[in-house]
Amino acid sequence: MNNEKSRDARQNADSRGKAVQFIGKSVEDALNQAAEQFGVPVAQLDFEVVKDTTFSILGFVRKGEAVVRIWPASEQGELAEAEVEEVEAEPQPAQVQRPAVSASILDEDEGDDSEETKGNPPELEDVATEVLSTLLDKMDLIAAVEVVDQGGSLDPQTNEITPMVLNAVGDDLGVLIGRRGETLRDLQFITRLIISRQLGVWPNVIVDVEGYKEKRAASLQALAKRMADEVRETRRAAVLEPMPAYERRIVHLTLRNDPDVYTESTGEDEHRKVQILPR
């Protein structure tokens, strides 16, 4: 998948001028460096992800390094002249929280109502944690709420701003997940609804319980790849179990760059399921 992207990048290099490569601890980090270097907001960068750290659907912590290739806009003539060069990130061990993409755009470009400005307000962490904790307490559950991910970075897989991820841990929280995660879906809905009443915006926040969604995402990715292999071999479509929308999305995203298969959802409402078909 990544090889194919970098091949595309090389092919496109001629028409878009010379590319400059940035290496960072994450794609977001690399993009932030590029934006700083060129003095433009991240949103205006023409970039290609050469190598991502780890595949991450929900925006969980990434490891390793990421490489992005930037095509400087034509106005930045002197940089466009530069050979493809590698700009190494300085080792920044303490810098786990780089300024989020959305935040940096807000700083430079207030009042712009492009999609990236819909970043989460800074109070979200406190408000969301408080709302979820209170809700669980009223449900008579003993649980602690942890912020797994601050969100606000750019997910190269979807080109969207990653959500803040809250995770509830405690005793006997299985009741909060329910059949096919239905209870968890409603818990997330109510939590978001209450937060939106307090903050005046619909929050980009994911509610998880005992890491259920994270584990589920990993097993869905594995399932999708396994089924894709089967479809590749047999040349016959495979149909997965009915799943909620965000789970179907994980399957679609996992296979969207597969050269041999494509995915489609069929059926209505609760019976909607993903089909994997040979190309």
Added chain:
Amino acid sequence: MLREMIEFIAKALVDQPDQVRVTEVEGEQTSVLELKVAKEDLGKVIGKQGRTARAMRTLLGAASTKARKRSVLEILE
């Protein structure tokens, strides 16, 4: 205490929280939670296509599993 959960959610969603009343009618196996809100706020606790009411019922069901007593939510008009 499930009464408190419904009260917390309802008060957080409406424009007139002081008009929110939740009364618990205890039965032998089932208790009924009756939710009353200001007329103008009815839509807020029901939601689009009943989504909010359904989510409250789901959470009530989950919480009452642990309490070993069935609870149902009735929204009074």
